[in-house]
Amino acid sequence: MDLQLLETMLADRGEPRFRARQVWAWAARGASGYEEMTNLPAELRAALTRELPFSSLHLREQLHAHDGTVKALFTTSDGRPLEAVLMRYRNPPGGGNPPGAGAGRRSICVSSQSGCPLTCTFCATGQMRFARNLTVSEIVEQALHFRRIEAIDHCVFMGMGEPMLNLDNVLAACERLPDIGITHRRTTISTVGWIPGIERLAECELPLRLALSLHAGEEALRSQLMPVNERYPLSDVLDACRAFYERKRRRVFVEYVMLAGVNDRYEQALTLAHALRGPREDAPPIFKVNLIPYNPTDSGDGAPFAGSSRESIAAFRAALESRGVPVTVRLTRGREIAAACGQLAAGQPGPRLGAAPA
Numbered sequence: 001m002d003l004q005l006l007e008t009m010l011a012d013r014g015e016p017r018f019r020a021r022q023v024w025a026w027a028a029r030g031a032s033g034y035e036e037m038t039n040l041p042a043e044l045r046a047a048l049t050r051e052l053p054f055s056s057l058h059l060r061e062q063l064h065a066h067d068g069t070v071k072a073l074f075t076t077s078d079g080r081p082l083e084a085v086l087m088r089y090r091n092p093p094g095g096g097n098p099p100g101a102g103a104g105r106r107s108i109c110v111s112s113q114s115g116c117p118l119t120c121t122f123c124a125t126g127q128m129r130f131a132r133n134l135t136v137s138e139i140v141e142q143a144l145h146f147r148r149i150e151a152i153d154h155c156v157f158m159g160m161g162e163p164m165l166n167l168d169n170v171l172a173a174c175e176r177l178p179d180i181g182i183t184h185r186r187t188t189i190s191t192v193g194w195i196p197g198i199e200r201l202a203e204c205e206l207p208l209r210l211a212l213s214l215h216a217g218e219e220a221l222r223s224q225l226m227p228v229n230e231r232y233p234l235s236d237v238l239d240a241c242r243a244f245y246e247r248k249r250r251r252v253f254v255e256y257v258m259l260a261g262v263n264d265r266y267e268q269a270l271t272l273a274h275a276l277r278g279p280r281e282d283a284p285p286i287f288k289v290n291l292i293p294y295n296p297t298d299s300g301d302g303a304p305f306a307g308s309s310r311e312s313i314a315a316f317r318a319a320l321e322s323r324g325v326p327v328t329v330r331l332t333r334g335r336e337i338a339a340a341c342g343q344l345a346a347g348q349p350g351p352r353l354g355a356a357p358a
C-alpha cells in the first residue's frame with residue numbers, strides 16, 4: 001500500500017500512532033489483505049479496504065520458468081510499466097547448510113525506475129522510453145508481492161532503471177526491507193557507474209552492497225557500449241569504487257556482460273584485470289567479477305550483439321583468475337520467460353505462462 005497515504009489516513013481518523021506499524025508488520029510478513037490483520041478493529045479494516053488500495057501496483061502478468069524463476073509485470077496507478085523477478089536457488093546438496101537454511105536462497109530483483117534514461121546499447125530497458133522514478137512504496141511493493149508467495153532473503157536492484165538516479169527512494173525502500181526478511185548486507189545496489197551515487201552510498205550508514213556494471217576494461221569500448229562513460233569515465237568510476245571499499249570494507253561486484261567479438265577477447269581480459277587490480281599487485285582484490293552470459297534481447301532492429309560462447313567465457317575467466325581477480329560466472333535464470341537481466345522491458349514478446357519450452 002502507499003505507506004504515506006496510510007499514515008495520513010490513520011492520522012485523519014485520529015487513530016493511535018502504533019496502527020501504521022501494525023499494518024506494516026502484517027504486510028511485511030506476507031498478509032494478502034487488510035482483512036487478515038486481526039489485531040485491528042474490524043471497523044478500521046473495513047475503512048482501509050474501502051479507502052486505500054492494498055497495493056498501488058497492478059499485477060498485469062506473471063510468468064513461471066521451469067527453474068522456479070517468477071517474473072511479474074506490473075503497472076503503476078498511472079499506467080507505467082515495471083517488472084520484478086523472484087529467483088529460487090537450491091541449497092547445495094551434501095549438507096553443510098546452516099540450520100534453518102530451508103529451501104535455499106530466495107532472491108528478488110527489483111526495478112527502481114519505469115524505463116531508464118541511460119542508453120546502454122545492449123540493454124532492452126535502455127531501448128524503451130523512460131517514464132519516471134518509482135516511489136518508495138512502488139519499490140517496496142515489488143518485494144511485498146513476492147513475500148506473499150514465500151519467504152525471501154536477498155534483493156538486488158538490477159531490474160529496470162538506474163537506482164543511483166532515484167537514490168532517495170531506493171534508500172528509503174531499503175530501510176523497509178529487513179522487516180520483509182532481507183537484511184542490508186543481503187541487499188545490492190547496481191549502477192552504471194554514477195559517481196555521485198557511489199559516493200553517497202559510501203557515506204550512507206546502511207551496510208548495503210555495491211555492484212558496478214562495467215562491461216569493458218578500456219574507456220573507448222566502454223563509451224561505445226555505455227554512453228554514460230563520457231560523463232563518468234571508467235578510471236574515475238573505479239576510483240570511486242575503491243573509495244567505497246576503503247570506507248565500507250565491502251567488496252564491489254563487477255558485472256560484465258559477455259558479448260561475442262566485442263569484449264570477450266583474451267587481451268581484453270588482461271586489460272580488465274589490470275584496470276581492476278590497480279598499481280599495487282600485492283593489494284587484496286577489491287573487485288569480484290561476475291561474468292554474465294548475454295541474453296539476446298531482440299530489440300526488433302536486428303540485435304547487433306551475440307552472446308559469447310561457453311568456451312570464450314571459460315577462457316576469459318581463466319585469464320582474469322591468472323591475474324588474481326576473483327571471478328564467478330552467473331547462472332542464467334528464467335531465460336525462457338525473458339526474466340534475465342536487461343530483458344525487463346515491458347511489452348517485449350515472450351512465451352506466455354505455461355508455454356515455455358522444456
Ligand code: SAH
Pocket residue numbers: 120122123124157158159160161162163190191192211212213255257292293294295296297340341342343
Ligand atoms: N542501471 C543499473 C541497474 C540495472 S542492472 C546497472 O546498469 O547496473 C541490470 C544488469 O543487467 C546490468 O549489469 C546490465 O548491464 C545487465 N544487462 C543488460 N542487458 C543485458 C542482457 N541483454 N543480457 C545480460 N545482461 C544484461
